[in-house]
Amino acid sequence: MSAPLVQSIVSGLLLGSIYAMMAMGLTLIYGALRMLNLSHGVLFMIGGYVAWTVATYLGLHPLVGLILAFGVVFFIGLAIQRVVVRPLLGKSGWEINTIVATLGVSIVLENVMLLTFGARQKSLPPMVEGSFALPNGVVVTYHELVIALVAVASLVGMSIFLSRTRHGLAIQATAQNRDAAHLMGVNVDQIFALILGVSSGLAAVSGVLLAAFYFLSPTVGGVPQLKALLVTIFGGLGSAKGTIYAAYTIGLLEALVSLYLGAKWALPVLFVFMIVVLIVRPSGLFGLGEETRL
Amino acid sequence: MIRAPSQEMTGQGQRAMAWTWPVLGLAMIILPIVYPNPYILRLVILTFIWIGVNQCWNLVMGVAGIFSLAQLALFAIGGYTSAMLALYLGLPPWITMFLGGLAAVLASVVVGLPTLRLRGVYVVLLTLAFHEILRVLIGTDQTGLTGGAFGLYNVPTFGAEVFGKRAEIMFHYYFAMILSALTVWAIYRVTLSPIGLAFQALRDSEGYAVARGISPFRYRILVFAISAFFTGLIGAFYAHYLRTISPSVLSFGLMMNLMAMIVVGGWGTFGGPILGTVLLVALSEVLHSVEQLRLILLGLAMILVAVLFPSGLVKVFADLGRRFRQWMDGSE
Numbered sequence: 002m003s004a005p006l007v008q009s010i011v012s013g014l015l016l017g018s019i020y021a022m023m024a025m026g027l028t029l030i031y032g033a034l035r036m037l038n039l040s041h042g043v044l045f046m047i048g049g050y051v052a053w054t055v056a057t058y059l060g061l062h063p064l065v066g067l068i069l070a071f072g073v074v075f076f077i078g079l080a081i082q083r084v085v086v087r088p089l090l091g092k093s094g095w096e097i098n099t100i101v102a103t104l105g106v107s108i109v110l111e112n113v114m115l116l117t118f119g120a121r122q123k124s125l126p127p128m129v130e131g132s133f134a135l136p137n138g139v140v141v142t143y144h145e146l147v148i149a150l151v152a153v154a155s156l157v158g159m160s161i162f163l164s165r166t167r168h169g170l171a172i173q174a175t176a177q178n179r180d181a182a183h184l185m186g187v188n189v190d191q192i193f194a195l196i197l198g199v200s201s202g203l204a205a206v207s208g209v210l211l212a213a214f215y216f217l218s219p220t221v222g223g224v225p226q227l228k229a230l231l232v233t234i235f236g237g238l239g240s241a242k243g244t245i246y247a248a249y250t251i252g253l254l255e256a257l258v259s260l261y262l263g264a265k266w267a268l269p270v271l272f273v274f275m276i277v278v279l280i281v282r283p284s285g286l287f288g289l290g291e292e293t294r295l
Numbered sequence: 296m297i298r299a300p301s302q303e304m305t306g307q308g309q310r311a312m313a314w315t316w317p318v319l320g321l322a323m324i325i326l327p328i329v330y331p332n333p334y335i336l337r338l339v340i341l342t343f344i345w346i347g348v349n350q351c352w353n354l355v356m357g358v359a360g361i362f363s364l365a366q367l368a369l370f371a372i373g374g375y376t377s378a379m380l381a382l383y384l385g386l387p388p389w390i391t392m393f394l395g396g397l398a399a400v401l402a403s404v405v406v407g408l409p410t411l412r413l414r415g416v417y418v419v420l421l422t423l424a425f426h427e428i429l430r431v432l433i434g435t436d437q438t439g440l441t442g443g444a445f446g447l448y449n450v451p452t453f454g455a456e457v458f459g460k461r462a463e464i465m466f467h468y469y470f471a472m473i474l475s476a477l478t479v480w481a482i483y484r485v486t487l488s489p490i491g492l493a494f495q496a497l498r499d500s501e502g503y504a505v506a507r508g509i510s511p512f513r514y515r516i517l518v519f520a521i522s523a524f525f526t527g528l529i530g531a532f533y534a535h536y537l538r539t540i541s542p543s544v545l546s547f548g549l550m551m552n553l554m555a556m557i558v559v560g561g562w563g564t565f566g567g568p569i570l571g572t573v574l575l576v577a578l579s580e581v582l583h584s585v586e587q588l589r590l591i592l593l594g595l596a597m598i599l600v601a602v603l604f605p606s607g608l609v610k611v612f613a614d615l616g617r618r619f620r621q622w623m624d625g626s627e
Contacts, residue, residue: 037416088602097362098601100419101558105597108551112590223547227427230420238416265435272424276409279417 007139009260010253015145017252018152021245022207023229024236025159026200028244031233033176033196036099040081040107041204042226044074046219047110048205049212050118053125063128067151067209071202078201081106082194090193107222114219122216125209148210155206156245159199163241172196227268228255231275320476327468331461336468340536342576343475347529349557349568351522354482357563358491359518360498364550365406365422366526368429371544373399373527374534375433375441378450381535388453392531399527403519411515430545446541450534467536474532478525483565485521494518548590552579555593559600561607570609 023045030038051073052066059065085102089095127144134140163169174182175192183189208222215221228251236247251271258270327336352366377395380386386394410421436443455466485491493514496504505511534540543549552575560571575593582589604611 031416037419085598085602092605094605096416098605100362101554102598102601104551104554105594105599105601108594108597109591110594112587112594116587116591220547224427227420227424231424234417234420265431268424268431269428272421272428275424276421279413279421280409 004138005260007135007137009256011139011141011145013253013256014249015148015252016255017249018149019207019211019225020229020232020252021156021248022152022203022210023225024232024244024248025156025241026203027229027233028236028238028241029172029196029200031238032241033172034086034099034193035096036086037096037103037230038081038197038200039100039103039226040110041200041229042222042224043107043110043114044077044201044204044222045208045211045225046217046222047077047114048074048208049125049217049221050114050123051205052209052212053123053217056126057123063126063209063213066125067128067206070205070209074205075198075202077110078197078199079194081201082197086193086197087190111219111222118219120218122218124216125212127213128210144213151206151210155203159203160241168192168195224268228271231271235275235278323472327465331465333460333464336464338576338580340468340471342572343471344529344533345553345556345576346569346572347475347478348526349553349572350479350482351526351529352553353557353562353564353568354485354494354522355518356557357567358486358498359494359515361411361515361518362416362419363410363422363519364419364554365403365425366522367545367550367553368422368426369399369403369523369526370530370533371429371433371540371542372402373530374540374544375447375530376527377531378447378534378540379440381451382447382449385451388451388531388535392528392535395531395534396524396527399523399530400520403523404516407516407519411512411519426545426550430542433545434542442541444542446539446543447534448539450538450540452535452538471532471536474529478529479569481525482522486565490514490517551597552593555597559596559608561604561609564607564609567607567609570612571607574608 023041027038027041030036048070051070052063055061055066055069056063081103085099085106089098089102092098127142128147129143132140132142161169163173171182171187171192172195174185174187175189179189182192207225211225212221232247232251233244235251236243236245254274255267255271258267262270323339326339348366348370352363355361355363355366373395375395376398377388377391380391380394381388406422406425410418410425413421433441434444441447453466453470455463458466486494493504493509496507496509497511497514501511530540530544533544556571556575557568558571559574560569561567578592579589582592600607
């Protein structure tokens with residue numbers, strides 16, 4: 002294989018890892034609450050800024066920033082649950098109202114960040130400096146390795162959390178049937194808060210990891226959010242396994258399209274690809290028959 | 296079940312409307328004669344433009360319940376098509392405007408064919424993706440055909456400038472007013488027609504509507520196309536009026552602004568988008584110098600309305616009005 006091809010496969014896998022983390026959060030929320038969280042991209046951006054603040058003003062290692070970013074944005078997620086989800090729960094027009102409200106949240110947070118940090122782009126130092134070369138001359142930085150490791154670790158951690166722990170099982174039960182879970186003694190309100198928190202935290206972590214590639218600015222979350230949404234749909238809304246497969250497929254596809262056609266065509270090709278997939282399989286790769294349930 | 300917003304469109308609201316609209320219309324007609332301030336007139340022209348677009352969007356989103364985010368993309372397609380035809384082929388803007396509208400219809404059908412078979416969130420995402428792609432493709436266009444990120448300049452006008460500056464702005468004012476009124480009227484008629492009832496039936500209970508013989512797909516394409524035609528027409532007017540069109544009409548901020556107008560006013564109602572547009576254009580004028588503050592307020596308004604008054608301010612005002620009348624009746 003030629004070096005550019007290997008290079009783009011490497012970057013495709015990296016993109017896939019980050020999409021998987023972002024889309025995982027969206028899937029979690031959609032699966033449990035049937036809610037499209039359009040403030041996800043902003044939480045991604047805020048994560049980056051938290052890490053940047055920690056690295057620049059406190060002079061601490063970006064890894065500390067990563068953990069802090071998860072923590073801070075976790076609480077923003079809890080706040081979103083309080084302000085948006087709880088009052089709207091069980092009322093008519095849930096789907097549309099949550100979309101509008103989370104859009105509102107994203108506008109507010111984005112402009113608060115703009116007022117606080119200004120529009121100038123910031124750059125975050127990589128987690129680990131340095132790089133190594135593969136035998137055929139392809140360069141992989143240690144930061145990229147860290148990204149892949151953190152992504153895989155959080156995905157594995159996520160699946161263990163969902164299938165092995167008490168709270169994880171409660172989340173699954175709530176996703177399957179909210180009322181039955183409630184009757185079984187699950188505190189649904191608390192579970193929703195947990196879901197919002199964890200999924201926001203995941204968005205923040207991917208924001209921190211990606212910030213070393215792209216420059217940070219208050220509008221940086223828009224495109225990753227759109228791609229994460231495409232991944233979520235492609236994987237079948239609410240299906241965790243499908244999301245991971247879809248994330249790597251779309252990451253690789255994007256890298257290959259960028260290599261052969263140019264970066265500009267990545268989104269259009271993904272869009273056409275999505276449409277074809279949705280026509281052939283209207284509920285995505287591992288769709289759970291959402292068509293009828295929505 | 297027919298929900299409250301549609302009642303306002305078909306029943307009770309009519310009595311109040313019978314007075315409100317002619318008075319408002321008359322005020323709008325005499326405004327440029329009694330107060331010919333170019334700054335205010337330009338602001339009102341912009342309000343007319345967004346009222347038309349919002350009414351079209353509301354037909355799709357509120358009345359038919361299709362959560363499409365492609366409205367500004369259709370607006371841009373109308374504007375770009377008309378501007379490019381007039382610029383490169385030298386066709387008069389009167390003709391290219393309609394071609395712009397037709398181009399928007401064509402685009403809406405192309406987008407609608409794959410997306411409208413799907414539901415809810417899928418439509419949101421695919422239409423959002425369509426919008427983003429159009430923005431990226433125009434913004435990075437190197438061929439010079441669309442003007443790339445800077446947009447098209449020196450778009451031909453309707454030719455009113457030969458009568459002087461003042462006549463030009465008066466002309467544009469009345470043109471925008473007629474275009475906007477025509478759009479609002481056409482959409483009002485569509486909503487009241489059997490087709491409009493079919494849209495509302497599909498929104499409120501798709502299963503039942505299908506059982507009564509309404510083809511969801513065909514009607515959704517139809518509503519998409521109707522709304523696209525007027526949106527494209529207004530987009531074309533926008534390009535020829537400002538003499539320029541650029542990818543900035545596809546900015547996310549503008550989309551949010553328009554959506555906030557509909558949401559704050561009350562989507563699915565007839566007066567909602569109009570009230571919302573007027574309120575938010577006024578708000579953005581007042582807070583012109585502090586853009587971020589304006590946007591924060593906008594976002595807060597969206598959250599507040601979505602969480603507390605999902606039917607919008609029109610409903611709140613209508614309720615207040617009814618209570619006031621009841622109170623008046625009671626005290627007599």
